[in-house]
Amino acid sequence: MDLRAVEDATLEPGVPRLVPTGLTIELPPGFEAQVRPRSGLALRHAIAMPNAPGTIDPGYRGEIRVILLNLGREPYTVRAGDRIAQMVVARYERVEWEEGELADSRRGEGGFGSSGR
DSSP states (O other): OEEEOSSOEEEOBTOOEEEEOOOOOOOOTTEEEEEEOOHHHHHHHOEEOTTOSEEEOTTOOSOOEEEEEEOSSSOEEEOTTOEEEEEEEEEOOOOOOOOSOOOOOSSTTOOSSGGGO
16 A cells, blocks of 8 residues: 655655654554555655665554655655555564574575575
């Protein structure tokens, strides 16, 4: 779903800003909400979310606010009602970790581009 700004906010270049949405939710246990950037804001205005995706856990009851960062050179004003982010609700599984030896795998400890070889 789209998240919209509930008030005007000017984003100065290089300064992160919390933009309120006026929305509060109660997620059931086993679900999270992920807040993701809007590609149009990124492409046309260089507006990013520095913590993307932002995670909302089922225990949070406060207002959903979106951290926006203007990567452009000029101030950008978000107007009340503007779509500023997207939110996806997803199920997750809680895991319990066990200490021990890791099984071998084809990739092993190779990282950062090694899976495409």
